[in-house]
Amino acid sequence: MSDRTENLLLAAPGLFLLALAFFLPIGQMLALSVEGPEGPTLAHFSRFLGDGFYLGVLWRTVRLSLIITVICALIGFPLAYIMARVGPRARLWLIILVILPLMTSVVVRTFGWVVLLSRNGLIPELLRDMGLAGRTFALMQTETAIVIGMVHVLLPFMALSILGVISRIDTRLEEAGRTMGCSFLQTIRTIVLPLSLPGVVAGSLLVFTLSASSFVTPNLLGGPRLQVLAASIYKSVTQTLDWPFAAAQAVILFAGILLVLIPYVRLTARDNG
Amino acid sequence: MASFLVPSWVRLAARIFIVVTVIFLLAPLVVVVGVSFSESQFIAFPPDGLSLRWYQTVLSDTVYTSAFWTSIRIALLVTVSATLLGGAAAIALHRRMLPGSAFLATFFLSPLVLPTIIYAIGMLMFWSAVFGPVSFVTLWIGHTVIAIPYVVRTTLAVLSESDPFLEEAARTMGAGRIQRLLYVVIPQGLPGLGAGAFFAFNISFDEAVLSLFLRKPGLTTLPVQIYGQLEFSPDPSVAAVSTIMIALTVVLILVIDRMLGLQRFAST
Numbered sequence: 182m183s184d185r186t187e188n189l190l191l192a193a194p195g196l197f198l199l200a201l202a203f204f205l206p207i208g209q210m211l212a213l214s215v216e217g218p219e220g221p222t223l224a225h226f227s228r229f230l231g232d233g234f235y236l237g238v239l240w241r242t243v244r245l246s247l248i249i250t251v252i253c254a255l256i257g258f259p260l261a262y263i264m265a266r267v268g269p270r271a272r273l274w275l276i277i278l279v280i281l282p283l284m285t286s287v288v289v290r291t292f293g294w295v296v297l298l299s300r301n302g303l304i305p306e307l308l309r310d311m312g313l314a315g316r317t318f319a320l321m322q323t324e325t326a327i328v329i330g331m332v333h334v335l336l337p338f339m340a341l342s343i344l345g346v347i348s349r350i351d352t353r354l355e356e357a358g359r360t361m362g363c364s365f366l367q368t369i370r371t372i373v374l375p376l377s378l379p380g381v382v383a384g385s386l387l388v389f390t391l392s393a394s395s396f397v398t399p400n401l402l403g404g405p406r407l408q409v410l411a412a413s414i415y416k417s418v419t420q421t422l423d424w425p426f427a428a429a430q431a432v433i434l435f436a437g438i439l440l441v442l443i444p445y446v447r448l449t450a451r452d453n454g
Numbered sequence: 455m456a457s458f459l460v461p462s463w464v465r466l467a468a469r470i471f472i473v474v475t476v477i478f479l480l481a482p483l484v485v486v487v488g489v490s491f492s493e494s495q496f497i498a499f500p501p502d503g504l505s506l507r508w509y510q511t512v513l514s515d516t517v518y519t520s521a522f523w524t525s526i527r528i529a530l531l532v533t534v535s536a537t538l539l540g541g542a543a544a545i546a547l548h549r550r551m552l553p554g555s556a557f558l559a560t561f562f563l564s565p566l567v568l569p570t571i572i573y574a575i576g577m578l579m580f581w582s583a584v585f586g587p588v589s590f591v592t593l594w595i596g597h598t599v600i601a602i603p604y605v606v607r608t609t610l611a612v613l614s615e616s617d618p619f620l621e622e623a624a625r626t627m628g629a630g631r632i633q634r635l636l637y638v639v640i641p642q643g644l645p646g647l648g649a650g651a652f653f654a655f656n657i658s659f660d661e662a663v664l665s666l667f668l669r670k671p672g673l674t675t676l677p678v679q680i681y682g683q684l685e686f687s688p689d690p691s692v693a694a695v696s697t698i699m700i701a702l703t704v705v706l707i708l709v710i711d712r713m714l715g716l717q718r719f720a721s722t
Contacts, residue, residue: 187631188546195543195562195602203565203573203599206580210572213579260475263468275472277707282479284703286660288677289696292684293482296489296499296693303485303499333482359459394569397662401684411571418667424579431575442567446560 214428225429235413239433242410245324245399246392249331253388254381256332257339261380262373264340265347283337291398294330295321298402322404330398335391339384346380347373379448386445390438410434483700490693497690508694518695521679525659528590528675532597532658537651539598540605544646545639547606548613559610566603573600574667581668588668593675596668597658604657605650608714612646613639649714656706660699 215221229235264275282290297304298320308314320326350373358368374381396411403409408416410430417427485499493503512518543562552558565573574596581592624638640647662677669678676695683692 182631184549184551188549188552191542192546192552192558195539195606196558198539198595199561199565199599199602202577202595206576207568207573208576209580209583210576256475259468259471263472275476277711278476278479280707281703282483284656284660284707285483285700286662286677286680286696286703288662288680288684289486289660289699290482292680292688292692292696293484293486295684295688296485296497297481299497301498333478336479356459365459365461365464390567390569394571396571397666397681401681411569414571414575415666418575418578427575428579431572434569435572438569438572446567 210428210431213425214432216425216428225426226433228426229429229433235430238408238410238413241324241407242393243437245327245331245409246389248328249335249392250385250389252328252332253336253339254385256336257343257384258374258377258381260336260340261343261347261377262369264344265350266352279337279340282333283341287334287395287397290334291330291401294326294333294398294402298326298329321402322406324403324407326402327399327407327409330402331392331395334395334398335388338391339388342384342387343377343380346377346383350376383445383448386441386448390441390445393438394434486693486696487700488693489690490697492690492693495689497688497693501690508690511691512694512698515691518676518679518691521674521676522695524590524674525676528594528597529655529658531594532601533651533655535594535598536601536605536654537647540602540650540654541609541640541643541647543602544606544609544613545635545643548610548643559606562606563603565600566607570600570661570663571667574664577664578667588670588673590673593665593668593673596664597661598654600661600664601654601657604653605647608650608653609643609646612649612714613643616642645713649710652706652710652713656703659702 214225215223217224229239260275260279264272264279267275296302299305300319300321302320305314305318305320309316309318320329354372354376355368358372359365363371393409394411396409396415399407399409400412400415411434414427414430414434417423417430488499488501489497490508491504491506492498492501493505493507494501540562546552547555547559547562577592577596578588581588585592620642621634621638624634629637660677661675662681665675665678666681669675674682676699680692680695683689
């Protein structure tokens with residue numbers, strides 16, 4: 182047996198599983214999206230793109246995902262920078278605090294937000310007591326609730342992708358900037374930010390993708406009225422049982438995500454290689 | 455940056471920022487744990503009174519216990535299958551002797567970048583078209599597929615830091631293929647394989663999207679059960695189940711930290 186055969190044998194079971202149980206099903210879904218009673222059709226796509234309701238769903242998905250991505254980047258960058266620059270003990274604690282929510286089931290985390298944001302929950306009550314909100318103020322079943330819940334779910338992804346890049350920046354560059362007269366904020370803006378841009382971009386692409394394709398948190402916090410694309414797919418699969426239409430929606434989501442994913446894969450490939 | 459170069463107002467701002475962010479990150483988890491110890495019938499935080507009655511309810515409710523065992527069974531099977539398949543693939547990828555190694559690496563990591571919902575709907579349609587109704591096995595395979603990339607990644611990370619000449623040395627001293635794998639390569643990659651195994655367990659145990667798409671009566675995992683309760687009428691028993699899941703996550707994180715070191719995991 183040659184070395185090559187040995188390695189092929191090692192990789193083969195995984196290769197077969199992914200080919201048969203991952204790539205084939207996705208191909209099947211692509212095929213189903215153009216399936217009609219009389220041969221291939223684009224009817225499912227035109228139904229989606231010609232209906233104001235579904236276009237609204239699509240627009241909400243894109244808009245909310247953009248907002249969520251921007252907020253995650255705004256919180257994630259300083260968080261990652263601080264994580265990279267504190268002492269090793271504090272860093273370990275911060276990493277644990279970021280990973281704990283990341284590894285907790287999305288359903289459980291969303292449940293926490295349901296409790297916090299509900300009518301008699303801590304946050305609306307607090308806002309009412311401070312006089313910042315009226316008596317009828319509600320957060321559940323609003324887009325704000327979706328954004329809060331999703332930022333919580335996705336912030337760890339953003340922080341960890343930026344941390345990976347920032348921790349490789351030579352701190353002497355910042356010291357040089359400071360000793361040569363830059364203010365602290367100038368150092369961040371002209372040295373740290375440009376150097377950590379690959380991490381910010383990779384994190385943003387990842388967060389956007391995950392945000393556009395999630396439905397558990399939007400469904401539970403936004404309710405059935407505020408549908409996003411993934412929730413609409415889930416509904417077509419489980420409630421209206423219109424699988425070809427569900428497949429067409431999934432293809433639309435897939436196409437949108439590929440536009441974002443291709444630069445992401447390029448970026449991270451360069452990173453690892 | 456040397457500490458005297460950081461102005462004091464920045465330190466203060468950073469402290470406040472970290473405190474607020476940590477509160478934001480932990481709040482929903484703390485709230486869930488708090489509610490689970492409540493005495494009242496209603497979900498309220500801070501909880502009214504203290505009791506373990508909801509844990510009693512959960513432990514004696516077959517809906518929850520059967521979902522729990524379903525989740526555990528799938529997660530354990532996924533741990534074994536994903537670690538075997540992913541670990542073997544990682545060893546092959548690490549040696550870089552296969553044609554198209556870079557392409558193969560992307561191939562093995564692709565379930566990681568493709569959103570689970572797209573895979574879930576594909577798997578449901580494929581399985582229904584080819585094999586008929588979904589079953590326990592469908593979910594096992596599905597979870598294995600999404601867990602494999604994690605095992606590949608952690609194992610590759612550990613192997614890439616190991617001494618490549620050790621295997622050569624074993625070969626020149628007459629060790630056969632199986633011996634080299636068993637006594638050199640697998641021990642070298644063990645921390646990565648171990649961490650990958652725990653990740654695989656965690657992913658399967660927490661996964662909701664595939665499980666929701668592939669659900670049917672009798673095939674309900676714990677996250678699906680919680681999701682269903684949240685859609686209808688949650689009571690503090692949901693919080694008790696969720697707290698058990700959080701506790702399990704904490705244990706897993708501690709174990710992974712021991713095996714691989716979280717610092718290293720965080721930067722890969």
